[in-house]
Amino acid sequence: MLDFFLTPLAYEFMQRGFLASLMVGVLCAIVGCYVVLRSMAFMGDAMAHAILPGIAIAYLLKGDVLIGALVAAVIVALGIGFLSRQGTIKEDTAIGILFAAALSLGVALISTIKTYALDLTHILFGNVLGVSINDLWLTAILGFVVLATILFLYKEFLIISFDPVLAATMHLPAERLRILMLILLALTIVVSLQTVGVGLVAAMLVTPGATAYLLTRRLPMMMIVAALIGAFSSIAGLYVSFYINVASGAAVVLIASLIFLGVFLFAPPRGLLWRR
């Protein structure tokens, strides 16, 4: 029995995979709580896809792919923040346009690259087995920065999310805090590229947070429960992936989705079966 759990850990690439997956699972889940509460799921998905051209350009310029993604993510975050602030078109329309355009540009650029070194499926669905030591460090540092910001600005993020009128009467810089939140979201997405990929990161952002929302009544507890669900799904997903040989990102997301379904059907406070 113990062998079942230890066998994958014998491989160094699996150790790195587990570590990366765990960090990303926790980070996505905590950031995801605000994504769920502020209804930013569509924006998160769009942002992930919009990073694609950044990756392609970085590759064409022979730069670091993750740095390219990082630059693209921050540009997209600011772009969405700008477009949605003007109020000339509705926010989801603005996001839809930007999202499709950037995705097309990314695919077009990648299709011009003739080698197989940049595999589109790895970008779309992640390749947790190809995580390098450098990737681990980048994940750890960016993840730490994002979580520290969420912790230090807890009061401010809570108020701008719950009660914008109070934020205004307190003279909080609500617009800057909103943009900062978009940048944190962008950083989280970049960090997640390696493990779950562009296509599935939205699920890792939303599913653990939504599950935790059903189980808890206060934001700090919601974040803790989401983090635990994210961590468990990540680890369990990798084991599933190792033993039955399915794509790791997909396995992680499927486990998180199963947990959500179970909680949705059976959880006491807000679950379906206990609703009067």
Place this chain on the structure above:
Amino acid sequence: MMNPSLIHEPAHLAVENITVGYNGRPALQDLSFQVLQGTRVAVVGPNGAGKSTLFKALVGLLPLKQGQILVHGLPPGHHKECIAYVPQREEVDWKFPVTVKDVVMMGRYGNLGWLRLPGKYDRATVARCLMQMGVADLARAPIGELSGGQQQRVFLARALAQEPHILLMDEPFTGVDVSTQEATLTLLDQLREHNVTLMVSTHDLNLAMNRFDLVLLINHRVIAFGTPAQVFTPEHISQAFGKHVLAFGDKVVVDDCCPPEMFE
């Protein structure tokens, strides 16, 4: 209750020639008045007279097209714990995972500033305000599970927890149960003892006459500002309410949205 170092002499709220408008037509035109610290002011006027607009401008939710607002001689935002505002209808996310206690604690965040955690004093203040508004037993309830009257009391408790110099309440007596009305009126009296300036908009002209030191009668501009006796004259009333007024000798009846109010 107040930090004396933050108060510049004379302690007062001054509104100087402000014009506020959404797009095109100004909702408030060239409004000026001064309120000394600790005064209770009723803001009255017909529907759409700009009462809510005035409050939103005072807390900085709407930009001024002209003029300025001075709190103790400085523009708003220079005093941390200065103005608390209880809107007519809270525009919060009722499904947000926060409890009643969390919401009242948010009232302390302005005083805390960046990067500081609530301390013993903040927790004690929150407990006291919950108690004062009679919602202490709901402290752990999610905000979305409250009745309308309970919600209003929670947001009044939050405004109290802000320990403001100036408290603005937009129609706190409209659409709430009798016990919440009573709790609100008791609160007005208690705040007076703490020398808090109160501005309350209301449709209830009787209440404005009997429970407030001053009345500000507006209809896009100031019609009259002074003691209830000075303000509630037949001319002022007909100027403000136009054709919704009926005069019977020395009695005037105002037919506004709410049941008609009668006074001498």
